[in-house]
Amino acid sequence: MTIRDRAKSVLPTGVRTRVRGSLVRYGEWTSDQRPLPDFLITGTKRGGTTSLWRYLLEHPLVPRLFPAWNTKTSHYFEENWGRGETWYRSHFPTERQRRAMERKHGGPTRVGEAAPLYMFHPLAPQRVADLLPSVRLIFLLRDPVERAYSHWKERRTEGKEPLDFAEALAREEERTAGERERLLADPTYFSEAYDWYTYRARGRYLEHLEPWLSRFDREQMLFLPSETLYREPAATYARVLDFLGLPPHQLARFEVFNDRRSSAMDPGLRAELAAHFAPHNDALAARLGMEFDWSRP
Numbered sequence: 001m002t003i004r005d006r007a008k009s010v011l012p013t014g015v016r017t018r019v020r021g022s023l024v025r026y027g028e029w030t031s032d033q034r035p036l037p038d039f040l041i042t043g044t045k046r047g048g049t050t051s052l053w054r055y056l057l058e059h060p061l062v063p064r065l066f067p068a069w070n071t072k073t074s075h076y077f078e079e080n081w082g083r084g085e086t087w088y089r090s091h092f093p094t095e096r097q098r099r100a101m102e103r104k105h106g107g108p109t110r111v112g113e114a115a116p117l118y119m120f121h122p123l124a125p126q127r128v129a130d131l132l133p134s135v136r137l138i139f140l141l142r143d144p145v146e147r148a149y150s151h152w153k154e155r156r157t158e159g160k161e162p163l164d165f166a167e168a169l170a171r172e173e174e175r176t177a178g179e180r181e182r183l184l185a186d187p188t189y190f191s192e193a194y195d196w197y198t199y200r201a202r203g204r205y206l207e208h209l210e211p212w213l214s215r216f217d218r219e220q221m222l223f224l225p226s227e228t229l230y231r232e233p234a235a236t237y238a239r240v241l242d243f244l245g246l247p248p249h250q251l252a253r254f255e256v257f258n259d260r261r262s263s264a265m266d267p268g269l270r271a272e273l274a275a276h277f278a279p280h281n282d283a284l285a286a287r288l289g290m291e292f293d294w295s296r297p
Contacts, residue, residue: 027090039112043119125211142226143294144203
């Protein structure tokens with residue numbers, strides 16, 4: 001049982017609300033003692049970000065966000081930008097907590113968060129560059145055909161997607177028309193449609209990576225095929241730890257989080273999506289100098 005679950009089972013709802021409010025205020029009051037994060041897992045959605053984040057939290061030198069009920073992100077660089085830096089800092093452990101962990105475990109702490117919308121949000125790259133110019137960035141890139149279908153399944157299961165997959169693809173441009181422009185025009189605007197219904201758009205990875213590539217040194221960026229994480233989790237985990245400057249750590253098991261089983265995708269839709277993404281995949285592979293299992297239909 002997690003800390004969050006234990007609190008729910010013991011405390012009445014009103015008390016929980018007051019406790020949560022007090023902890024949030026405490027985090028903000030002590031924000032000047034809370035260093036900004038060392039790394040971000042920036043995407044992609046349905047690409048294994050939750051799994052990788054959970055693996056990292058099992059490392060003794062990677063602390064959780066504050067307060068303890070926070071799962072993996074503050075959503076600061078997209079949904080909560082208007083709350084300001086003090087609010088953002090309040091989510092991370094204090095310098096004193098970090099030093100205590102380092103004395104106990106004999107190594108450097110690494111603090112981060114995982115937010116798959118960061119990679120896709122048009123304003124996030126500059127916001128991150130301004131506030132965290134030395135941050136380490138991890139990008140998980142999944143076969144965009146499978147990613148689109150998994151994205152739709154998640155929204156469908158959550159009750160946010162009334163359309164079947166074929167109709168959702170057909171109406172994507174209509175449903176998201178003008179949303180990117182509104183995000184660019186209003187720094188405080190948050191678009192549910194831009195997050196929920198962008199099944200094709202989010203798989204054209206190079207379009208969304210170029211702003212990051214133009215603002216950060218390549219040495220600060222780690223690009224990982226999601227399929228490699230699923231197929232070789234221990235080796236991928238070790239590579240991530242090395243990238244972050246963390247000592248090796250062995251996990252007992254590598255559970256896949258947020259996996260959604262379902263019927264197979266319609267073959268016609270699969271073929272159409274594969275053809276749609278093929279030139280984008282080729283450009284991505286050439287730009288990054290990498291090979292992907294899904295780079296061609």
